[in-house]
Amino acid sequence: xxxxALAAAIVAGDAVALRHLIDRESGRLLxxxxxxxxxxxxxxxxxxxxxxxxxxALPGYRGEGDLGHWLVRIAVRRALRTRRLYxxxxxxxxxxxxxxDEPDNDLLQRERDHRIRDxxxALPxxxxxxxxxxxxxxxxxxxxxxxxxTPLETVRTRLRRGLARLRVELGDExxx
Amino acid sequence: MRRxxxxxxxxxxxxxxxxEYAARTSTDAPTGFADRLVAAVMATETSARRRRGLAWxxxxxxxxxxxxxxxxxxxxxxxxLLLASALVAAAAVxxxxxxxxxxxxxxxxxxxxxxxxxSPTPVAPRLDRPAATASVHETIDERPSASISPRPTHAxxxxxxxxxxxxxxxxxxxxxxxxxxxxxxGGSGGSGNRGPxxxxxxxxxxxxxxxxxxxxxxSASPSDEExxxxxxDEDHHDESGDxxxxxxx
Numbered sequence: 195x196x197x198x199a200l201a202a203a204i205v206a207g208d209a210v211a212l213r214h215l216i217d218r219e220s221g222r223l224l225x226x227x228x229x230x231x232x233x234x235x236x237x238x239x240x241x242x243x244x245x246x247x248x249x250x251a252l253p254g255y256r257g258e259g260d261l262g263h264w265l266v267r268i269a270v271r272r273a274l275r276t277r278r279l280y281x282x283x284x285x286x287x288x289x290x291x292x293x294x295d296e297p298d299n300d301l302l303q304r305e306r307d308h309r310i311r312d313x314x315x316a317l318p319x320x321x322x323x324x325x326x327x328x329x330x331x332x333x334x335x336x337x338x339x340x341x342x343x344t345p346l347e348t349v350r351t352r353l354r355r356g357l358a359r360l361r362v363e364l365g366d367e368x369x370x
Numbered sequence: 371m372r373r374x375x376x377x378x379x380x381x382x383x384x385x386x387x388x389x390e391y392a393a394r395t396s397t398d399a400p401t402g403f404a405d406r407l408v409a410a411v412m413a414t415e416t417s418a419r420r421r422r423g424l425a426w427x428x429x430x431x432x433x434x435x436x437x438x439x440x441x442x443x444x445x446x447x448x449x450x451l452l453l454a455s456a457l458v459a460a461a462a463v464x465x466x467x468x469x470x471x472x473x474x475x476x477x478x479x480x481x482x483x484x485x486x487x488x489s490p491t492p493v494a495p496r497l498d499r500p501a502a503t504a505s506v507h508e509t510i511d512e513r514p515s516a517s518i519s520p521r522p523t524h525a526x527x528x529x530x531x532x533x534x535x536x537x538x539x540x541x542x543x544x545x546x547x548x549x550x551x552x553x554x555x556g557g558s559g560g561s562g563n564r565g566p567x568x569x570x571x572x573x574x575x576x577x578x579x580x581x582x583x584x585x586x587x588x589s590a591s592p593s594d595e596e597x598x599x600x601x602x603d604e605d606h607h608d609e610s611g612d613x614x615x616x617x618x619x
Contacts, residue, residue, distance in 0.1 A: 207415075209408070209412060212408060212411060212412070213404070213408050216404050216407045216408055216411075217404055220399055220403060220404055220407055221398070221399050224397065224399050224403070225395075225396055225397060228395055228397050229391070229392060229395050234397060234400070238400065238403060238406075241407065242406070242407055242410050242411075245407050245410070245411050246410060246411055246414045246415075249411050249414075249415055250414075250415070303394070307391060307394065307395065310387065310388070310391050314388075325388070329385075329388040329389065329391075329392055330392060332392065357384045357385055358384075360384045360388075361383065361384045364384065364387070
């Protein structure tokens with residue numbers, strides 16, 4: 195079932211089609227939101243709000259572009275907004291694999307992740323969205339160009355400049 | 371050249387850092403997460419549909435997801451639905467005066483048929499004729515009598531005046547002086563009773579159920595959530611792409 199038919203079925207109230215879309219996209223959306231927000235529960239809430247809002251807006255979906263990319267973009271925007279709302283509060287509870295043996299390294303790693311999230315969230319638009327879609331949502335530049343309606347070369351330029359700005363923000367963090 | 375090479379190395383460092391971060395924070399969905407999402411979306415959508423009422427109608431009519439060939443069918447069905455609801459509303463609003471009179475209770479000893487005891491339904495005068503047409507009718511009706519038959523002499527006029535008018539005689543055309551007789555029936559058309567079709571608000575029943583989507587529906591388009599802040603050193607081709615891409619959906 196292609197995206198257009200899937201969207202039409204969901205608009206018509208087909209629960210099976212809705213379940214299919216959620217099964218297909220929820221994992222990717224959750225991973226992207228966790229990387230932005232830093233907390234699994236908060237990211238799950240963001241994903242839920244994303245699906246609710248997207249299903250309500252599905253009648254306006256014209257079948258142009260990938261439905262999953264459209265959802266990811268909505269989710270990333272919502273996650274960035276949530277990140278701003280909770281700025282300064284300890285949201286980061288993401289488990290780091292293999293950190294039981296060295297608690298000091300675990301603490302350093304958590305601090306490092308926290309700084310990366312902050313640096314990405316502090317980027318100006320449009321660099322922030324490009325960086326998040328590329329490295330947190332794991333879309334390739336072509337998919338980003340399709341999802342955002344931006345020329346491919348522009349996407350590459352923004353990614354390069356966004357990385358350069360991140361380098362300035364992170365400073366010695368990267369060099370270490 | 372050296373500066374560009376340094377930037378590239380820095381970008382690679384940061385890129386590697388981001389990729390490692392993404393690998394570290396790659397989490398699986400909690401158990402039952404999809405079930406929770408389905409339940410939440412279905413509950414919200416069901417209540418929203420109930421709340422929206424007929425607001426789905428314009429969206430359904432213009433939905434780009436349906437085949438183009440069914441647009442005429444959908445419009446026909448929508449018009450039929452609106453007409454039916456307008457008729458129902460008009461029937462509920464019509465005053466009791468427009469309904470046929472109730473038969474009077476029959477007195478004992480008089481067993482007349484029902485259609486004789488009922489008050490006769492008044493024959494509506496020519497309601498559809500406006501007042502202007504009636505005056506034209508009068509003018510046309512009077513002119514021949516004024517031009518063909520000469521005005522009666524004084525003696526003849528006195529003879530006519532002295533006569534007691536018969537209640538059964540119709541004076542039309544017999545005398546040029548009685549200009550107003552017999553023409554009253556044409557001018558009262560403007561106050562005729564109005565049937566159900568004359569109601570002004572019958573056709574507007576569905577207009578206040580506005581479609582959302584926009585309005586009532588939550589906006590899920592990424593483009594409306596936040597704007598770009600712009601940047602000083604953006605390339606020229608970036609700007610053109612940005613404007614075309616912000617509202618890609």
